Amino acid sequence: MSITSRFTRDQMAARVAQDIPEGAYVNLGIGLPTKVANYLPREREVFLHSENGLLGMGPAPAPGEEDEDLINAGKQPVTLLMGGAYFHHADSFAMMRGGHLDICVLGAFQVSHTGDLANWHTGAPDAIPAVGGAMDLAIGAKHVFVMMEHQTKTGESKVVERCTYPLTGVKCVSRIYTDLAVLDVTPAGLRVREMAPGLTLADLQAVTAAPLLAPTE
Numbered sequence: 001m002s003i004t005s006r007f008t009r010d011q012m013a014a015r016v017a018q019d020i021p022e023g024a025y026v027n028l029g030i031g032l033p034t035k036v037a038n039y040l041p042r043e044r045e046v047f048l049h050s051e052n053g054l055l056g057m058g059p060a061p062a063p064g065e066e067d068e069d070l071i072n073a074g075k076q077p078v079t080l081l082m083g084g085a086y087f088h089h090a091d092s093f094a095m096m097r098g099g100h101l102d103i104c105v106l107g108a109f110q111v112s113h114t115g116d117l118a119n120w121h122t123g124a125p126d127a128i129p130a131v132g133g134a135m136d137l138a139i140g141a142k143h144v145f146v147m148m149e150h151q152t153k154t155g156e157s158k159v160v161e162r163c164t165y166p167l168t169g170v171k172c173v174s175r176i177y178t179d180l181a182v183l184d185v186t187p188a189g190l191r192v193r194e195m196a197p198g199l200t201l202a203d204l205q206a207v208t209a210a211p212l213l214a215p216t217e
Contacts (some may be wrong), residue, residue, distance in 0.1 A: 001142055002142045003157055003175060003180065003196075003199070003203065003207060005196045005197055005198040005199050006179040006196050007178075007179045007180070007196050008179075009032060009035060009179075010035065010039075011146060012032070012035075012177055012178070013032075013033075013035035013036045013038065013039050013147075014039040015177055015182065015194075016033075016036045016105055016145060016147055016177050017036050017039035017040045017041075019145070019175070020036070020040065020044075020046055020103060021044075021102075022044050022045055022046070023045060023046070023047075024046050024047070024102040024103055025047045025048055025049060025055075025100060025101050025102050025103075025106070026047065026048055026049065026101065026103045026104065026105065027048075027049045027050070027051065027096065027101050027103075027104040027137055027141065028048060028050075028072075028104075028105050029047055029104065029105055029106040029107055029134070029137070030072075030073055030074035030132065031074075031107045031146065032107050032147050033105040033106060033107060033147050034072060034074060034076060036105055036147075037057065037058070037059045037078070038059045038060060039045070040059075040147050046139075049092070049095065049096075049101060050072045050073050050078070051073045051089075051092050051093065051096065051132070051133040051136075051137075052071070052072065052073045052082065052092065052198060053086055053087050053088060053089050053091070053092045054072070054078070054083045054086060054092075055082065055084060055085050055095075056080055056082075056083055056084025056085055057072065057078050057079070057080060057081070057084065058078065058079035058080060058081045058084070059078075059079060060076070060077065060078060060079070061077050061078070061079050064107060070097070071126070073132070074093060082125060083125060086111060086193070093133065093136055096133060096136040096137055096140045096141070097139075097140045098140065099140055099141075099142065100140075101137070101140060101141040101142065102141070102142050102143065103142070103144075104137040104138075104140075104141035104143075104144055104145070105145045105146075105147055106119055106134060106137065106138070106145070106146055106147070106168075107119055107146070107147060107148050108146045108148045108158065108173075109122055109148075109158065109165050110158050110159075110160050110163045110164065110165050111146050111148075111158065111159055111160070111163070111173050111176050111185075112161060112162055112163050112210065113159075113160070113161055113185075113189050113190050113211065114171050114185070115144075115171045115172055115173035115174070115185040115208040116162075116163050116167055116169070116170050116171060116172070116173070117134075117138055117144065117163075117167065117168045117169045117172055117173050118163040118164075118165035118166060118167050118168055118206060119146075119147065119168045120132070120134050120135075120166065120168050121165060122165050122167045123164075123165050123166060125146070133170070134168045134169075135168055135169060138168050138169030138172045139169055143174045143175075143192060144169070144172045144173045144174055145173075145174060145175050145176075145177065146173050146175070146176045146177065147177045147178075148176070148177075148178055149178060149179050150178035150180040150181070150207065150208070151207060155207075156209075157207060157208050157209035157210070159176065159178070159183065159190070159208050159209065159210050160177075160208060160209045160210055161181065161210045161211075173185050175193075176190075179196070180195065180196050180199060180207070181193070181194060181195045181199070181204055182194040182195075183198065183212070185208075186213070188213060189211055189212075189213050190209075190210055190211070190212050190213060191212075191213040191214075192204065192212050192213065192214060192215045192217065193215060193217070194215075201214055201215075
């Protein structure tokens with residue numbers, strides 16, 4: 001089935017930012033999740049953490065104003081807000097493992113209907129494993145948000161009944177944001193929270209390899 005109505009990556013980032021509350025301590029994973037920093041309202045105080053040892057990270061710098069010594073875990077230039085801090089890598093992981101982060105936003109290869117997360121290795125023989133701090137974040141953050149495309153480049157659903165790739169964490173994901181929908185992981189299953197404009201529940205279910213529950217009123 002061909003889907004023509006999709007959220008752009010910037011719309012996805014803005015939607016995730018909408019769900020991050022005042023005063024939250026948040027880690028943004030490598031790749032797509034880093035875009036979220038650019039959409040947090042300036043009047044909302046959110047403390048962004050980077051696993052390479054930053055707290056109080058701001059949005060991406062303006063072109064020409066990059067500081068090569070100020071980067072996030074994905075080696076992208078960032079800014080540091082007033083009051084921000086640098087610290088040792090070990091202290092950063094202590095924050096992650098110790099339950100001090102309210103939310104982490106991660107990319108994923110697969111998420112199951114029970115919230116299992118697979119985001120570090122596809123199992124392909126030529127793939128380079130790159131778990132980084134994902135396992136620490138998946139078990140340490142109070143809420144795990146996943147931000148990803150709904151389907152692979154070959155059209156397979158990344159939302160599945162059971163992950164077939166090596167797991168990062170078990171029953172750890174709270175909410176899934178894709179280019180087609182926002183899904184809540186609930187004890188009853190995956191509850192559709194929002195869908196891309198013009199998309200019906202039947203359309204979404206047709207490209208999703210796990211049962212979906214209709215949005216609640």
